[in-house]
Amino acid sequence: MSDKNTSKPLVLVDGSSYLFRAFYALPSSLTSPDGMQTNAIHGVLNMLDRLRKDYQPDHMAVIFDAKGKTFRNDMFPEYKATRPPMPDELRDQIEPLHKIIEAQGYPMIVMPGVEADDVIGTMSKLYDGDVIISTGDKDMAQLVDDQISLINTMSNSFHDRAGVIEKYGVPPERIRDYLALMGDKVDNIPGVPKVGPKTAVKWLTEYDSLEAIMQNADKFGGKIGENLRESLEFLPLSYELVTIKCDLELDVSPEYLSFNEENKQLLAELYQKYGFRTRLSNLQSTSDTPIQLKPEAVGSNSDSEEIGIPEIEEIKEVDYQTILTEEQLDSWIADLKDSKLFAFDTETTSLAYMDARVVGMSFCIKAGTAAYLPLAHDYVGVPQQLNFDATLAKLKPLLVDPTILKVGQNLKYDRSVLLNHDIELKGIAHDTMLESYVLDSVSNRHDMDTLCEKHLGHINVKFEDVAGKGKKQLTFNQIQIDDVVQESDDPDVEATVTRGAAYYAAEDADMTLRLHNFFWPQLKPRQSQEKLYREIEVPLLKVLSDIERNGVLVNAEMLAKQSEELTVRMKELEQDIYESAGGEFNLGSPKQIQEIFFNEDKLNLPVIRKTPKGQPSTAEDVLQELAEEHDVPRWLLEHRGLSKLKSTYTDKLPLEINPQTGRVHTSYHQAVAATGRLSSSNPNLQNIPVRNAEGRRIRQSFVAPEGFKILAADYSQIELRIMAHLSGDDGLVEAFSQGKDIHRATAAEIFEVGLDDVQTEQRRAAKAVNFGLIYGMSAFGLAKQLKVSRTEAAEYVTKYFKRYPGVKHYMEDTREKAKEDGYVETLFGRRLYLPEINAKNAMRRQYAERTAINAPMQGTAADIIKVAMIGVNDWLREGTSNTTMIMQVHDELVFEVAEDEIEAVQSKIIERMVNAAKLDVPLVVDTGLGINWDEAH
Template sequence: MSDKNSRKPLVLVDGSSYLFRAFFGLPNTLTSPDGRQTNAIHGVLNMLDSLRKTYDPEHMAVVFDAKGKTFRNDLYPDYKATRPPMPEELRYQIEPLHEIILAQGYPMLVIPDVEADDVIGTLSVGYDGDVIISTGDKDMAQLVNERVSLINTMSNSFHDVQGVIDKYGVRPDQIKDYLTLMGDKVDNIPGVDKVGPKTAVKWLNEYGSLDNIIANADKFKGKVGEYLREAVPRLPLSYELVTIKCDLDLNCSGESLSFSKENTERLAELYTELGLRTRLARLQEGNPDIITTLDEPAPSEGGVPVVEEIDEVDYQCILTEEQLDEWIEKISTAKLVSFDSETTSLNYMDARVVGLCFSVKPGEAAYLPLGHDYIDVPQQLDFDATLARLKPLLEDPTVLKVGQNLKYDRSVLLNHDIELKGIIHDTMLESYVLDSVANRHDMDTLCSKHLNHQTIKFEDIAGKGKKQLTFNQITIEEATPYAAEDADVTLRLHRFFAPQIKALKNNDAPNQEKLYREIEMPLLKVLSDIERTGVMIDAEMLAEQSKEITARMAELENEIYTQAGEEFNLGSPKQIQAIFFDEEKLGLPVIRKTPKGQPSTAEDVLQELAEEHEVPRLLLEHRGLSKLKSTYTDKLPLMINDTTGRVHTSYQQAVAATGRLSSTDPNLQNIPVRSGEGRRIRQAFVAPKGRSILAADYSQIELRIMAHLSGDEGLLSAFSAGKDIHKATAAEIFGVPLEDVVTDQRRAAKAVNFGLIYGMSAFGLAKQLNVARGEAQEYVNLYFARYPGVKAYMEDTREKAKEIGYVETLFGRRLYLPNINAKNAMLRNYAERTAINAPMQGTAADIIKLAMISVADWLREGTTSTKMIMQVHDELVFEVADDELDMVREIITDRMTQAAKLDVPLVVDTGVGINWDEAH
């Protein structure tokens, strides 16, 4: 940056760039009270807040593209011709966003016939001082010089002249040449075919400029040389299209772009209309006379959850006994303590404590380093003695604690013989209960989204890739603000979420506060115990299976090569295309094409081809075996913990929108149960001598929930009488006595039963049953005629979801449906299918969670040595002493069937065996 004067830099914002990036980068669950999407509005406004806070500029402008064509379309009619139309969900956000920006007092420019880039370029050239351009557009790099720099607030990257060279490999003055050579598919600007960033950089580093490259085009060898020579006639036009105009005749200058007074009344109206609660709260804080009709969730003190500015903070490092005494006193007397741990590993079974973090009020936090071991590390308090002093506080259930993903911290402390108690809140789970549809619930995302604060990232202090440091290697000076910030922002997030969860309470009706308090929070400890117990694996059995799979894969390869008439790479879609679809080879029919126009070799395509052709069938079998080998038979033995001799998965509690749990590292919920090879892998899940595996599985739970929710008399009657529901449905559909139902009729009825609750169309049902579409539609019609309550429930659910924007499980878990009223038919239809299925799948998830909590309560009584070792969808798996089997089976069955009260009985199927497969 230039230092020729001390004036503040001119800040120019590429509003159009951020508009699109925010729309596609932020969750579409951010909506207004009337259901309109607001994610682009949120993203752009947060970016503007960040820029204004960082640079405090006197002169600033937000620049947007104007509607309609520009001079570039006159030069080249196909300019941007391949761009898809702007999504309607983005289009209607533009006008209110513009209104807010103007009402906030920002200078805003929308100039016809040119693009925002050209306006920004002209203003940057004409300003006598430093310029900061905020953009995510690489084209802007051509404007960088000693005065002009780029910042991308969405990626937190800054580029001056050297930054451009480091990022792109060329100087700013070479960017136009660089862009010309590559062309731009998004803007439909032609370049040199097959020339990407690496080739463009190589050529420019060798020849210096596009002119020199063109002058020496004859010297370029090979195919790429032919492409270059073919492109030479069009390169001048491409160069002109990528060049940002810096000589527009504007009726303003950088010096004239000053802020105007904020229009608080208009902002209050806009924030209310769009449901921008945090912004409205801030506005009301500074302008108490503003009155709005927005129904804000009230915290315990009344009012709305206000986001405190994270400006001045007091982050302390505890290195002396006196400091430790002071913080022990604070923790002991605090109403709520925010707690976090810093560790040596993300693997909870191997991780050791490096330091502990505490906060008892926003803005004040402390980091207690205990295990940093780099050269010349400052003196830390004694590890064992300090943990011994803290153990009573950490294990005191009356010292209430909040954290972010405390399941992990609890497990790590157990490695040091400390059981974390008093866990009353978890911000990850608070966020998840409030909006399970949101993609991420990690601390960095939550802080950015809700607190308008960018946290210090682990990579910022530890580096990336192979050279990344573990926390014990990071200097205490760098670790302190990072670690203390974690505790501070966690407390702030809780203060933001808690009032909203309480506001959703509705007397004794199902509500999210009860869901959070009685299901999600108690489940945290249950899952932690299951994870730490782990499951025994027979490594030798898996090794033998790997050998057999390898041999079978080799046989399949030979069969495929023989039938194909040549060898080819089974993992290469391009080579598979050549073999499968070439008329002179296998000549298989093209089912579907890729976006690039090539025949698709996707899984579902191969499955369809496999119905009539042998090679695709063999290839699918080969792929399936390869996946089983790499994911399970080879990998599981490597994951056996050296200390426990068991495999320990991680259950993800805040991922699936419906409330279902997922399993990672390893994924124990995705082992195939229908294939012989999958069942053999389950045979390697074993129990120690004198113990057995007990599997307890809810029978047809989602169909039972459908019967309860719909109240359909036919379904209720069938389940209450204990009938085989699929035979009963077949008898109704086909009009035959129950005892006369044949296998094919039951199979068809089963497909209808499950297909309808998952939103399957008659077309999908026809494909599954291999019948004509008309016949499948007749099955559907007959089903709804026999079970009219189901049809009524589906129609009512769809209509209610369109009205309020969400559906709920029986226990109050909300599943928001931002696309339920979308104009795009595909998005809307998917949301409608989700509206029908989600309450059933979500209620099933809630029920098994309640069952896990109930069973865990019994296990903690200590009357049995039984261990709960896995949860897989609707199934719980236990390790039971052989002499306790009958008693344990009876109690677990009872607790699972009593987990919820439905209008039909919950039924649990149990099985016992020496391994998991045998228990089914």
């Protein structure tokens, strides 16, 4: 052993942990010149660079899991058995990453039969000095002691012994007890059912150890006590499974983990092969000897610089101010007016935008410097705040000035809240949520906390950190403005700081500006995406805000009556089901449904399909197939449908009527669906059924006020029209251009009959083919839908492609281009990445191929209606009409129109919707009028 190293720590890197996290955190669009995904390699290499720069260690190693089973599988064969297989796109990156790491000179360890955790555990305990373990794995917290600490470079978090206690609620020596109690679904480690972190901490606080908890298991009451007693048999095994081995026989002592000399020639070849342009350039510029490379490959594809990813601004010290005086306010207003762009955020009393009132605002002009302006905090002992009304009046000119540019995160909400105070936020130049969404719509999380952790490596102060959780959670006006510093009686223990409202709010503004500085350099050079963002997504923000605030009238009495009728019908169905089944059972329990449906002594229905565990499946499609021949599954499906309608709409809609406006105000979500389609919640307007009587009755409760009518304007067959345009197929273009019934025309071709001789069933089959093909339906799926043989369905498809060859060519070309580019685009430049388009797994690859064909059509349809909404809204805001836009649902816009201006308004709306895009076929808009939505649809 060497003398204790007191200056530089040993750095041990959990390579496997970062490999997975980088793969899922970084864009799948990072690829090598030959199309191989390289995002995980990028992430791990960047993390290693940062560690080496921050700690400048003499001793360091990168440890990865080896292939194959470990001693834990011998202990428990089901260990990690439920984990999904590693994606091919990640597996393909492992060997190249290992080669690059070794060529860079890092000691790398891959030890068969054990996990990386065990190698790290043994190394850390053997080393005579300070150890930094770089990992994102919570299991490693058990290793922490006075010399061993954890750092997570992806979240910028550091944990010593005190940090572990603060984060987990238990000391490092109790982490194994804590983990064993909870179990691990990912690794298939059994724990105590329903025991989560809070319960585990509570039990360990009271009994100190897992052993003591097990010895006192008979003292635990209720269901959780039963769960504990039923788990006693497995808890010792769980404890062993989560225990990191620290006594392995290693081939190398940690003191000998020194860096090797870089193999620059090999490194250059690897950087070139996998498209790391910046690394290659830096290597060439610093190399003492010439590096020989194949000239044709230099400068190809996708280093992070190629897609415009900037250097992340390092977060060091920040200057977060609290504005409590007129002098401070005036100074900030002057600076905000002079700025080219400032970040802006509101803190409010509620998430419900129609009810929320401003509590305070935060601003940021320069990353790292931000301010919070508290205006309506009202807890006991709150410091003197500036006058609410006078301050808003002073800020209003700044906020309504369209020439003073603002950036925010989900500014639709802030705009709506300010309108509650008669301030219309203008000058909305950027929204970081939308920037993220346009850059990568496949990532379905675009909230600030996720974006900061993913792209900036920064963990924000969470709302729960300052407001608490559950029933005791405070509203923002009740949160203390200043940080709370709690000194320790122990002079060796640092004081703890609980962040207050000012820090939380200022950080939001600061991080918003940092996110914009990260996203905008990537988005700006991409002309089509930048135009989509600037001309559609950002303007649409204001349109959606207007529609939300307009709201829609809902007849609560009609819904209450329907709820009563649904209750009666559901009870009738329950009685029919119980009588046929020979007794009552839980209609929501798959296990009990299995027992009733498939037991020889019960209904003895045929088993259509089995679950992975070998049980008869009760999935929706299985029940639908059974319902064709048997009453009970048909009644069960009807009961489920009615139950969902009742709980989601007839019971809930009346509760969502705003008492101030008397209307229901939904929330539209711009940054959710990968294809660009809008979604809505509270209530979800997209899912109200239109094909059954119960759904139509719900739509009948959406009514027009006196003197008005509901006008519904719906694009006719828009995705098929887009298919005609994209494919350029002469037959499709001609049919739409001549105003033919496209399904009848297709039926005439498939069934070889005259247009006038097409039967209803033939048209229905043709419709299924038309829509099925654009959604990637196979002949098997078509046969199932039409209830014909697979051969007959395949013949329909063959005849379709023979009649419309341009469609087939489009599909083939689109698949190939998607495989080359890794994405597809709409007519407006919306890009949908397809990380699995080249997957080795056939099922996943085929799904990506179907998505590649459908996404440009569905996405273009979404873009078109967004353009139409902007155009119609611009016209409505001119103020020449009493019409208001009240809903957007799929391809339909819904309006309230004054009865005396219906004709003029109808023509204006149709005109703007028809002209939202120029296609090779005409866009057609169908309209309807009525006293309610159903009548107008």
